[in-house]
Amino acid sequence: MSRASHSNSTAADRPPAVLVGVQLQGVSNEALASSLDELERLTETLGLNVIGRVTQKRRGLGDANLLGEGKLRELAGYTGGPGFVPPFVVPGSRAELEAHAPAAELDPIEEDEEDTEQEPTPQAVTVIIDHDLSPTQMRNLEKVTGVEVLDRSMVILSIFQRHARTREAKIQVEIARLVYMAPRLREAHANVERQRGGIGGKGAGESALELGRRGARDRIAELRRTLVGVQREAETQRSRRSTNETQAVALIGYTNAGKSRLMRGLTNDSMYVADQLFATLDTTVRVLVPETRPRILISDTVGFIKDLPHDLVASFRSTLAEAKDASLHLHVVDASDPAMRNQHEVTRKVLAEIDAGEHPRLLILNKCDLLDEAQRDALAAEFPDAVLMAASVPADVLRLHGLIRDFFERFMEEETFLVPYDRQAKVWLLHERCRVLEERYEEDGAHVRVLAPAGVLGGLRREIQA
Numbered sequence: 187m188s189r190a191s192h193s194n195s196t197a198a199d200r201p202p203a204v205l206v207g208v209q210l211q212g213v214s215n216e217a218l219a220s221s222l223d224e225l226e227r228l229t230e231t232l233g234l235n236v237i238g239r240v241t242q243k244r245r246g247l248g249d250a251n252l253l254g255e256g257k258l259r260e261l262a263g264y265t266g267g268p269g270f271v272p273p274f275v276v277p278g279s280r281a282e283l284e285a286h287a288p289a290a291e292l293d294p295i296e297e298d299e300e301d302t303e304q305e306p307t308p309q310a311v312t313v314i315i316d317h318d319l320s321p322t323q324m325r326n327l328e329k330v331t332g333v334e335v336l337d338r339s340m341v342i343l344s345i346f347q348r349h350a351r352t353r354e355a356k357i358q359v360e361i362a363r364l365v366y367m368a369p370r371l372r373e374a375h376a377n378v379e380r381q382r383g384g385i386g387g388k389g390a391g392e393s394a395l396e397l398g399r400r401g402a403r404d405r406i407a408e409l410r411r412t413l414v415g416v417q418r419e420a421e422t423q424r425s426r427r428s429t430n431e432t433q434a435v436a437l438i439g440y441t442n443a444g445k446s447r448l449m450r451g452l453t454n455d456s457m458y459v460a461d462q463l464f465a466t467l468d469t470t471v472r473v474l475v476p477e478t479r480p481r482i483l484i485s486d487t488v489g490f491i492k493d494l495p496h497d498l499v500a501s502f503r504s505t506l507a508e509a510k511d512a513s514l515h516l517h518v519v520d521a522s523d524p525a526m527r528n529q530h531e532v533t534r535k536v537l538a539e540i541d542a543g544e545h546p547r548l549l550i551l552n553k554c555d556l557l558d559e560a561q562r563d564a565l566a567a568e569f570p571d572a573v574l575m576a577a578s579v580p581a582d583v584l585r586l587h588g589l590i591r592d593f594f595e596r597f598m599e600e601e602t603f604l605v606p607y608d609r610q611a612k613v614w615l616l617h618e619r620c621r622v623l624e625e626r627y628e629e630d631g632a633h634v635r636v637l638a639p640a641g642v643l644g645g646l647r648r649e650i651q652a
Contacts, residue, residue: 267332441489
């Protein structure tokens with residue numbers, strides 16, 4: 187299912203690409219189509235236009251060419267490639283000379299008039315595979331198609347690299363990219379070595395390989411040292427917020443579920459919102475508006491996606507730490523997406539990986555304005571504890587604001603402070619850190635009844651009585 191471009195350019199202006207998916211045993215037709223739909227959105231986010239799909243049922247992904255001979259030829263029809271892996275030819279050999287010799291003259295072939303009048307089909311310049319490829323598979327598919335081949339992980343890494351804004355995100359993405367590229371580097375240099383005829387010896391290809399390996403290792407080590415310092419600063423900021431007994435909420439969910447738009451509605455912030463996968467990568471923290479006392483902070487974390495590259499999960503643990511440290515998770519799901527149930531489960535699994543699976547959570551079924559009444563009723567019955575809403579509807583956002591406030595107030599305690607008249611400046615602290623329920627002035631001073639977390643009340647007792 188094609189979707190409109192997310193950029194200002196039309197589909198015809200963007201480089202064409204073709205998608206490839208392998209349907210393994212136990213994978214339904216619907217699951218395959220859903221996965222390819224998501225891959226198409228990733229491809230469009232990368233700035234390409236999908237012109238076709240090639241799929242095949244197979245028992246596994248281990249074949250050197252991934253696809254069978256017939257499907258390889260079908261794929262090559264989109265790219266203009268040979269449709270097979272050309273045999274290895276030693277440079278300067280007789281076979282190479284014959285391969286470049288002029289072809290014999292052939293009898294002319296009469297052209298079909300109808301065919302000559304048809305519009306030519308655009309040739310794909312990139313092949314996108316909905317699986318992770320081994321270095322050998324990627325090299326063989328590039329020979330088959332004659333164009334660039336990207337697997338799913340490389341597409342996601344490229345999008346992350348393009349959308350990273352903060353220093354921490356850029357470092358994390360570069361580390362993940364270098365770790366991903368390391369085995370591909372070995373394969374590329376091994377191929378150079380074979381072409382140079384240096385098998386069994388320490389030729390120029392092997393020297394280049396060793397230099398490449400060492401350079402990648404050194405760069406990864408340097409980036410990780412830098413990342414430690416950047417993450418230490420972020421951890422200090424989180425600890426400072428925790429020390430101040432700040433109440434925190436984390437928006438989590440599948441990419442493009444509407445988290446950023448909901449964040450903007452809850453905080454009255456003009457942050458970037460786009461109908462794209464991974465439109466925002468960096469964690470953003472803002473104050474809930476209208477402001478409560480004590481304040482509630484809302485953080486918008488990076489979106490989740492199925493088959494997220496393992497190195498990105500590891501690299502973004504610090505980014506997801508905002509979710510781990512939050513008191514409440516708002517799990518945002520795009521209720522209008524046919525794959526919403528799978529997306530819901532993917533998010534739960536990743537949260538479990540970072541030991542945040544048992545946090546208090548409020549399920550938000552977003553974009554319900556795109557559903558009809560029967561669909562909304564069915565979802566309400568299936569998810570009775572969920573909040574059905576649309577982040578684009580102000581009344582729905584205000585209702586969610588009240589639910590967030592009510593959640594924190596359930597854990598608050600009520601207390602009355604007596605502030606003598608010679609310490610009236612302390613009354614400001616109560617208004618700043620607590621929800622003031624009542625305030626009256628008598629002969630002995632101000633009697634202020636407040637509602638606040640136990641930790642906040644304990645700190646205020648010490649400050650007011652000091």
